[in-house]
Amino acid sequence: MSLQVGDKAPDFTLPDQSGAPVTLSDRLTQKVVVLYFYPKDNTKGCTIEACSFRDSYETFTEAGAEVIGVSSDTVASHEKFAGRHELPFILLADTDKAVRKQYGATTLGVVPGRITFVIDQEGVIRHTFSAMLKFNDHVDQALSVVKELQSA
Template identity: 75%
Template sequence: MSLQAGVKAPDFTLPDQAGNPVRLGDYVGRKVVVLYFYPKDNTSGCTAEACSFRDSYESFTDAGAEVIGVSSDSVESHEKFAGRHDLPFVLLSDRDRAVRKQYGASTLGVIPGRITFVIDKDGTIRHTFSSMTNIGGHIDEALKIVKELAADDH
């Protein structure tokens, strides 16, 4: 069962595609975070999802949000994936799937799921969207919530 809206997002630190540690807690108080878990680099659905986030990235950043992708692929795999598709956002390597487990981002408890969490500036999960097949829904739903949060900020 994935974490639901209203729950504090568990903090974690994972390496990005350059091998640098990224801590979720560093964004608290500064940015809304769109944290999306996906199954595997370079698969058709995951490539489509990453490219959709890439194509909407400016809309997310304009609304004060940062996009972060997470899978159990290696740092090297993420580096190649990000380079091949010109991904402007961070991809984190969760090799032992510990963060995926914390967030309950699996299907049937075992298959790596495709789940997006929108985490507000206070570190609280405001929205979750889970679908293996509705790729566009992840981007559309997340952007809608991010824009609502930005409007609330002003």
């Protein structure tokens, strides 16, 4: 079962593409976080989604948000994926799928899902969106919510 709007986002620490630990609660002290779970580095849909977040990255940062991607790929895989596509945001390696499980980011309970969460600075989930094939909708919806939070 996926987390819902209004739920407190579970805190976690995972390594980023350089191997450095990233803790969600530390990031939330600075900005709203757009946390997106995706199935696998270097697959067609995941590349389209990541590049869409990349192309809107400046707009997200100007709106006071940080984009963070999560998959079960390794640190080394994330490093190559981020480098190949010039991704300016953090990719986290959830190799044991523990964080994915905490967030309920699966499809049919078993397949790694494509789910985006917008989490405010108090750690409350303000938006969720789950769609395996609507890659760009994740970006569009998240950006809309981030802008709403900024104007509130």
